[in-house]
Amino acid sequence: MGSAPVKGYMEITAGCIIYGMVGVFLAFIHDMGTLPIIFYKLLIGIFFMLAYLYLRGDLGILRLGGKRRHLLLLGIFKLMTISFYFTCIIYSGLSIAILLLYTAPMYVTILSPIVLGEKVTRSGLVGLVLSMIGIILIVDPATLVRSGIDDIHFIGMAAGILSGISFSFIIMTARYVRDEYSGFSQFFWATVFCVVVLVPFAPTVSIPVLRENFLMLLLFGLVNTSISGVLYFNGLSRVRTQAASILAMLEPVSGIFFDYTILHSAIFAETIVGCVFIIGGALLAVSEHLSFGKYLKFET
DSSP states (O other), rough: OEEEEEEHHHHHHHHHHHHHTTHHHHTTSSSOOOHHHHHHHHHEEEEEEHHHHHEEEGGGOOOOSSSHHHHHHHHHHHHHHHHHHHHHHHOOOOHHHHHHHHHHHHHHHHHHHHOOOOOOOOHHHHHHOOOOOHHHHHHHHHHHHHHHOHHHHHHHHHHHHHHHHHHHHHHHHHHTTTTOOHHHHHHHHHHHHHHHGGGHHHHHHOOHHHHHHHHHHHHHIIIIIIIHHHHHHHTTTSSSHHHHHHHTHHHHHHHHHHHTTSSOOOOOOOHHHHHHHHHHHHHHTTTTGSSSGGSSSSSO
């Protein structure tokens, strides 16, 4: 059993679990728009990453090498994903936004054999199906039928679909440039690109409001940008993209757990069943590198 893939799975899982705390942080940030929050969250995250590398004497890891265009693409795809995702939330609601964002594994499964030459495994396909069933159970897409499709809702739906597509390209691009850049370096430069583009939104927040939310933004940047992002991208550089995209579905499971335990949000039976499906799908996706993989019949 190779240690690198297992370590990668652990890093991705930890990153997704930590990133699931986004709802908790947002609940304690007041009087700030979405894009300014994203800007300050990412900016603070960059400072923490630089401080970490400086203390380790490892700033050289950020040196630019080959495949710079692909590194730029990584930043573009990240900004696109954030923008499309929040647009979908605004126009169509959080549940639909989550459902459409996490269609990314479908695109990865379809495209990675073409783009990256990766083999599609039966265990990966079954894991994908189980995880998608779990997502559907959690977010209840029947709301699409009840709400109907008007012009505003159509914009949200289109943005949500695009968020899933761009998210899948983040995963595949990060995998493609792993030979040139570490996961840390990939995440750092993608974040820098997003911050530069979002600079115009910084002045929309007044100094008193920024001062009031500063501590929470500081924690948001440290935990939800630096730590989770570096863990996820480091893990992504070690494992197959199909498995990584399925593991990313652990994020909404984590979000539900933190919302229930910290914010005391309601939880329903179908939500719990959906979480079980997602966790089962994730275990199947990584089974070939875990010790119990030999007992499963979904061989590569």
